[in-house]
Amino acid sequence: MIKALSYYGPFAMEWYFCVLFCFLGLYGALMMKSSFRRLASLVLMFSSMLPALIICGKFTEDMHTTQAMAVSLIFLQVLITATGLAVIRKTIPLKLFRNIKQKENEKEN
Secondary structure, eight states: OOOHHHHHHOOOHHHHHHHHHHHHHHHHHHHHHHHHHHHHHHHHHHHHHHHHHHHHHHTOOOOOHHHHHHHHHHHHHHHHHHHHHHHHHHHHHHHHHHHHHHHHHHHHH
């Protein structure tokens, strides 16, 4: 553990980027109105967790557990992204169809 601390130091620059991207992803997921932008924000938040997980594994010198957790996190990220894109793909044509119908009704009136 001393080896890892001497290499990274107590405040490694990677931690700042991980925290920054995590907060940006959280802010985007909470504040964006578009479902696609919310999904991109969630992907950004999950992507910021992976380097933090690897750094923690370096600190504890238990890379086997860290690798298993990293693969699980990647699998979870792909699952969330695929599900979100499928939902967005199903809902966007319905919204477009409703908007076209509303515009046609407004032109008739």
